[in-house]
Amino acid sequence: MTGKELLFKCLHHETTPRRPWIPMAGVHAGFIKGYRADEVYLDVDKLVESLTEAHKLYEPDGLILLFDLQLEAEILGCTIKWEPDSPPSVRSHPLEKTDEMPSTKITKAAGRIPLVIETARRMKKLVGDTTALYGLFCGPYTLCSHLRGTNFFRDMRRNPDYVHKLMDYVTDIAIQMCDIYLDEWVDVIVPTDPVVSQISPDHFNTFVAGPYKKIFEHIRKRKGYSAFFVCGNVTHLLPHMCLTDPDCIAVDENVDIVAGQKVCDDHNVVLQGNVPLTTCMLLGNQQDNMKMGVDILDSIKSPKNFILAPGCDMPYSTPVENTIAVSYAVHNIDKARNMVANYEMSSFDIDIELPDYKNLKKPLLEAMLLDPTACAACTYMWAVAGDAKKHFGDRIDVVEYRYNTPENIARMKKVGVKQLPSLYLNGELKYSSIIPNLDDLIKQIEEVM
CATH class of the missing domain: 3.40.30.10 (Glutaredoxin)
Incomplete structure (x- = not known):
């Protein structure tokens, strides 16, 4: 069974011989080859080279093409700032001082979309037969905040009608991104919406649930798989996220993985997560990461509906050996369990003086x-x-x-x-x-x- 077949079996809610594994190696893939983050997301040759190396080292069942939530924002008029060791970030908001509705669409020729398409085509040829490809894009709620800035959070109270209209617009943008990926036979489509973690269940159901039901229905009609990724503590939102009907929900270390998996299992939705990014992957050692992988895998008692992955986009300079250790735990769980049976993970006990x-x-x-x-x-x-x-x-x-x-x-x-x-x-x-x-x-x- 290939990793892709294993992953699809999991997404079909079937028991698998081992847990699927997805390293969220976005700009970190460039780090492996010695490329800066801004190089790897502007040069398709360097991106493909980096992804190929990440695939070889980490033996994934699923591979993300890139983790850049500014692709659409840049096309829609946001100024972005490039960083050497992280994805670009939004620095201006075209709707900050106006409540006009934009009309720009995402086309295959817009912005850096040609890089995305070419990367998908090349990686499909190189690894697509055995490894599922993941296409990420900026989810509607976060894209609204990119366009509107902090005013967007006032709008929900002061001008909810405008929020609904803007969410309708960016939901159409999301479906355009889905189609770009699906036209290239990308396997799993992932709206990634970190700002959603910052809202209440009432606001989620009022502003967010409807658009996501529409997105996931569209992906399913086009025979693709979906994953709903929201970083931050979404414990209070998990049942509501499940009701939008994705195939998978991805969470980070803020969520208790055992409790989260029970919620998702009750709704027959796959849960993905949640190796800690900083304390473990970036600042830990190889044994820390192997033990974390083992502990998470052993904590999930259900025989189905779980994928192991970092909690979000891996830090750029994550030591390669740390990610290899997590991969080893996935592929060799019995041996890894014995290797770290008596190991105590690193702690950060530093004397810190707080203000008076x-x-x-x-x-x-x-x-x-x-x-x-x-x-x-x-x-x-x-x-x-x-x-x-x-x-x-x-x-x-x-x-x-x-x-x-x-x-x-x-x-x-x-x-x-x-x-x-x-x-x-x-x-x-x-x-x-x-x-x-x-x-x-x-x-x-x-x-x-």
Whole structure:
């Protein structure tokens, strides 16, 4: 049985001889070959070379073509900033100061879509017979926030009719992206919508559920498979996501994988996840990653409906040996289990001094983030914090801590951060995996002044 056949069997909700495995090696694939992130997503030869090497090293059952949620935003008028070690990030929002409805469509000749198509064609020839190809695109809700900026989160309260109209427009964009991938026989289509994790079930059902039902129905009619990927803590949304009828839901380390798998299994939806990106893959060692792979696989008791994968796009400079260790655990679970039977995973016990929150001279806003250049939910939480800083100026202090160094990991552990992104005011948690409404945040800051 090929890896592709194994994966399809899982997506058909059948028991498989082992768990399928998908390394989310986006720009990390370029790192393997020594290419910068901006090189690999602008040069089809370098991208194909990098993906081929990732395929050889990591023995995947499914392979993502690229993890870039700015493709559509760039075509629709957003300015993007290229980074050497992460995907590009959105830096301007064409609808920030207008509520006009755009009319641009995504065509096969637009922006970097030709690179996507050529990559799909070449990888189909190289590995497509044995490995399922995954086509990712920016989900509707996140694309709305790219177009509208932080105003979009005010719109849900102030102008819900406009939100519905904009969501209808970007849902059509999503279907255009689906068709581009499906025309190239890409196997699994993945709307990736990180900002969805920041909303309530009511807002999800009001603004998001309908568009996703339409997207997944379209993919199914065209004989493709679908995966709904939302990073962040979507525990409160999992049942609602299942009801939009995807074949698979992908989650990150914020979700308890055992509880999440039970919810998805009850709805007969495959769950994909959730090897920790920073503490394990980036900063851990080979044994940490093998043990994490074993522990996650052993924790899933259901014989079906589970795919092992990193929780999101792998950090660019993830050590190759760490990902190989996870792959080894998948392909050799009994041997790997014995190898790490008595191993204790690395910890981040660093002495961190916190501010004296009770005696601050002015309000302190602390943003606990994954990475505001690569994580859209973090981008917009940090943007709202920045809007608060613009409003108050020197009357408040605003700082960010990124979950990508041992010191910051230790700080968040000491503060008691449960999920990312989170926003603290004078040491008190105010927003946890919820992007604040600026008006509400301003009011809370004024109350402590």
